[in-house]
Amino acid sequence: MTRPVTVRAPAKINLHLGVGGLRPDGKHALATIYQAVGLYDDVTVRDALVWSVALTEPVDGVPLDDDNIAIRAGKALVEHHGLHPADYAAEITIAKGIPVMGGMAGGSADAAATLLALDRLWDLQTPDDDLLEIAGTLGSDVPFALLGGTALGVGHGEIVTPLDDNSSVWWVVVLSDEGLSTPAVYGHFDELSPNAPATPPLPDDLTEALANGDPQDIGDLLANDLWPAARDLRPDLVDVEVQLRSMSPDGVLLSGSGPTLLMLLEDVEEARSMAAELTERGYRCTLAPGPVAGAHVVTYV
Numbered sequence: 001m002t003r004p005v006t007v008r009a010p011a012k013i014n015l016h017l018g019v020g021g022l023r024p025d026g027k028h029a030l031a032t033i034y035q036a037v038g039l040y041d042d043v044t045v046r047d048a049l050v051w052s053v054a055l056t057e058p059v060d061g062v063p064l065d066d067d068n069i070a071i072r073a074g075k076a077l078v079e080h081h082g083l084h085p086a087d088y089a090a091e092i093t094i095a096k097g098i099p100v101m102g103g104m105a106g107g108s109a110d111a112a113a114t115l116l117a118l119d120r121l122w123d124l125q126t127p128d129d130d131l132l133e134i135a136g137t138l139g140s141d142v143p144f145a146l147l148g149g150t151a152l153g154v155g156h157g158e159i160v161t162p163l164d165d166n167s168s169v170w171w172v173v174v175l176s177d178e179g180l181s182t183p184a185v186y187g188h189f190d191e192l193s194p195n196a197p198a199t200p201p202l203p204d205d206l207t208e209a210l211a212n213g214d215p216q217d218i219g220d221l222l223a224n225d226l227w228p229a230a231r232d233l234r235p236d237l238v239d240v241e242v243q244l245r246s247m248s249p250d251g252v253l254l255s256g257s258g259p260t261l262l263m264l265l266e267d268v269e270e271a272r273s274m275a276a277e278l279t280e281r282g283y284r285c286t287l288a289p290g291p292v293a294g295a296h297v298v299t300y301v
């Protein structure tokens, strides 16, 4: 019997989320810049006779059956290697630190972590390119969760290329008590933007600002095409956004498809005092540094 393996995978935000038209496969063409930030899920895998998934603490909205993306990831890895499904299954335990349905790709992090953890548990030695390819079949954000750091994402978000990022920033992460459905936000985007370009333009200015590492320039260039749709679906977010902008006029951003909101700060002390002030005003928030590493093993067999 092999020893359990634990992999830690980060949340992501999109510093730029350019959304194009709806493709025939039901997804939207993207030109995005991902950044991995320091909120994590830890996924532990153990050999088992049947697939199962459990959480270390109960969290609403996470399926505990075969719909869980971690189990889908495990089965995809078994299939990729042509292994006999009856001989390979795992007990998966997830410690969730990434908000569920928050637009921070928590499920994607779990899928990426599971791929890496099972690869190590079963000593499959899957090449990195194969892991990225399997990841892309599981969800648009999954390849980036493997990669981490800061990266350009094109296609439907699954084609990722690392970017030179010389910034080191802190994000005040303002959480919402209620999640927002990613397909619903994309669906409303289609209603608001019927003439979106087939391929959105690449964010060259932000790419350059990241290479230069100046947080002020980065803050000025943050952009998210899903924001108007998220605002319509969740008008309560507008009030939070106004409060954040009154504290820091630049550097406020919707995370992915929302509803989490972000505020960029250069200095950790400043980030702490903003978070304290927001907490005092009744908001639930946390801090996360960026960029951080992608999925990585934290225990060894």
Ligand SMILES: C[C@](O)(CO)[C@H](O)COP(=O)(O)OP(=O)(O)OC[C@H]1O[C@@H](n2ccc(N)nc2=O)[C@H](O)[C@@H]1O
Pocket (backbone or CB within 6 Å): 014, 017, 026, 027, 028, 029, 030, 032, 103, 105, 108, 138, 139, 140, 141, 142, 155, 156, 157, 182, 183, 186, 256, 257
């Ligand atoms: C909003 C983002 O987080 C930004 O990175 C992602 O685009 C969403 O990625 P994800 O949650 O991994 O999404 P997937 O699991 O691939 O797709 C879920 C659903 O989101 C919508 N979707 C997702 C990605 C994409 N480029 N276009 C889409 O329209 C589709 O309705 C799709 O059925």
Ligand SMILES: Nc1ncnc2c1ncn2[C@@H]1O[C@H](COP(=O)(O)OP(=O)(O)OP(=O)(O)O)[C@@H](O)[C@H]1O
Pocket (backbone or CB within 6 Å): 061, 062, 063, 067, 068, 069, 070, 094, 099, 100, 101, 102, 103, 104, 105, 106, 107, 108, 110, 111, 141, 180, 182, 256, 257, 258
């Ligand atoms: N391991 C998992 N953790 C969280 N959600 C999961 C998991 N597996 C499946 N799901 C389902 O995936 C959906 C999206 O959850 P998730 O927390 O990944 O949202 P999100 O962070 O908004 O995603 P994204 O930013 O990629 O759009 C939920 O409906 C949830 O029920």
